[in-house]
Amino acid sequence: METFYLLIVIFLFLLAVFDLVVGVSNDAVNFLNSALGAKAAPFRIIMIVAGIGILMGASMSNGMMDIARHGIYQPQYFYFSEIMCILLAVMLTDVVLLDVFNSLGMPTSTTVSMVFELLGGTFALSLIKIMADNSYGLGDLINTDKALSVILAIFVSVAIAFFFGSVVQYLSRILFTFNYKKKSKYFAGIFCGLACTAILYFLMVSGLKGSSFMTPENKAWLDNNTSGLVVGSLIGFTLLMQVLYWLKINVYKVVVLLGTFALAFAFAGNDLVNFIGVPLAGFSSYTDIISQPGANPDSYLMSSLSGSAHTPWYFLIISGIIMVVALFTSKKAQSVVKTSLDLSRQEEGEEAFGTSPVARVIVRVSSNFSSWLTGIIPERTKRWINARFNQNEAILAEGASFDLIRASVNLVLGGFLIAMGTSLKLPLSTTYVAFMVAMGTSLADRAWGRESAVYRITGVLSVIGGWFITAGAAFFICFFVALIIYYGGTPAIILLISLAIFLLIRSQLRFNKKQNKEKGNPTIVKLMSTHDTNEALTLLRKHTRDELSEILNTAAETFDHTVSAFLSESYRGLRKTMNHIDDEKVHLKQVKRIGTLGVTHLDNNTAIEKGLYYYQGNDFISEIIYSIGRICEPCLEHTDNNFNPLHDEQKAEFSHIASEVTQLLISSRELIENNQYDEKFIELIQKANIIINNLSQLKRAELKRIQSQQGSLKVSMVYLTMIQETQNVVAYTSNLLKVSRKFQEEKN
Structure with a gap:
């Protein structure tokens, strides 16, 4: 029996490798979208910057592993065999579900998928325990607060990110116009200084505070001196950026690359739990039970998982290396990034989505509202605003989807909102924030013209709909997989593993066929x-x-x-x-x-x-x-x-x-x-x-x-x-x- 569970733990780690690959493929859009869309640097340089950010973020992360240990289920009420059933069901579901979204080129949240998979698997085993023993209640076995906070975060992050993305980009464009180089001599220093300060604040809140090397004393010092660091950074970065501008260095590219590093760093640090948290929980459970000779897997309660996780450093390093390799080699990552860029590009072109009745209604209502609003604005004001949004003056690199101003806003605002959510203990999804900020900035930049708006809105609605499907699919699939494993035993595990391998291989073959068909773009x-x-x-x-x-x-x-x-x-x-x-x-x-x-x-x-x-x-x-x-x-x-x-x-x-x-x-x-x-x-x-x-x-x-x-x-x-x-x-x-x-x- 001990050998059997050891094999399960080994398989959990093998699935973790696949999960790291498919997870990075999907979440790459969070930090690559802006730099690639604006052509801020050669492709190789952008990937190297993102790769360094991922490796450093993973190496310094504590991984927030506690969510996989006791964030959803109450481990003190579950036996070892039940915990292993839940964890195996979660990993089997997660790796296939994320791969499906990658193949479709649709960005989704790895956090939401993991939380709802844990919730679905735990719910299945909880029902079994309640039917066997009426003294248990769902509130005793499931931590519903975490699931509810994630659901709330979906609505909050989507609305807030889109709204602020639109407003901030509109003001930035009014300030700089599309010919931003003309205005740079007045505003480049302060704009880029603010941007770098916001990125630094994001790194401190979402990156460094959660790092494994941060002691309680360091965290306390950081909390007490945050205001001084922000003010000092604003002054220092403003002066530095102004000097760099005078030296003919494109400071906007510096901001975009720094923002790319920061988001990649935070992604690896905060989202690593989504990929290796479950296998590590299984490994911790296994080491606990084998330390108790003669312990019965069907009656040994996993109270040890109630404590905080202590992740060995070599797991973090290996995970970071796997993510970097996946980032450089995954074609599906480029497909997911392409979806976001297609929906936010400034120029018209081939639309990846069709139209939908909801999108047509939204466009019609928005057009009528715009006509009404235009009618009450003085003619002189309209001419001035239209002059600020003269797209014929747009400065775009060859093949770029948008300019460096919008790329900077995407990264800075996305990072700032994530940092604010982290400081308020609100579990904002980095995917939701990054994507919706990009959509808001593209709307403010008038990239959604009358000829393309219905396609873009359909695309955005499709992606958002996919996020909700992620939650539902993760819950119900994991629910049934957990039941099958519990009642089917070893034959069911072998069958489900074979099915997962088959689905992954078929998905890759179909994706390759689709990629070959899309050549020529x-x-x-x-x-x-x-x-x-x-x-x-x-x-x-x-x-x-x-x-x-x-x-x-x-x-x-x-x-x-x-x-x-x-x-x-x-x-x-x-x-x-x-x-x-x-x-x-x-x-x-x-x-x-x-x-x-x-x-x-x-x-x-x-x-x-x-x-x-x-x-x-x-x-x-x-x-x-x-x-x-x-x-x-x-x-x-x-x-x-x-x-x-x-x-x-x-x-x-x-x-x-x-x-x-x-x-x-x-x-x-x-x-x-x-x-x-x-x-x-x-x-x-x-x-x-x-x-x-x-x-x-x-x-x-x-x-x-x-x-x-x-x-x-x-x-x-x-x-x-x-x-x-x-x-x-x-x-x-x-x-x-x-x-x-x-x-x-x-x-x-």
């Missing part, structure tokens, strides 16, 4: 940020070639699958193909929107000359997909109703011509992708005309069958639809080739 980023019309035309042509070739490839696959599935009467195959077509229709809307934004970057003459061909090409490629959809839909309905299949003669004649259509689509894709409109272009146009004529002959032959009353009328109707829509596919492909050549030509 750098072209869109450059297109949306360039102000050179010649470069814009070159990028738009490349973007168009990439998109058209990808959609034609999808068209060839879906057309072939539709015909094959219908001829073999595969309902499942047709249903799957119809879903792919629906997804492609959504993608087409996105492609059209990006292309339209790209055309706006061209000069008037080029836009008029080439824009017509571009829009015609979009229409033709859309009609190809919609025509295939109009083939698949009646075939799906026909198969679903179990109507008679096509007879052998129809199958034979259509199969032959369908393979020619598929080959035409593939050849067209290759031509557009390679951008070589030579003699093969003429061959494809001629081939398309031949296929159209052959389809017309099939149509006439089928009409003769109907006249002679041969076969089923329902079969004839669906067959004629297939022929007609296939003709449309071929005709639109031919037209697409013609306008694509016109659009790609350097000269007409």
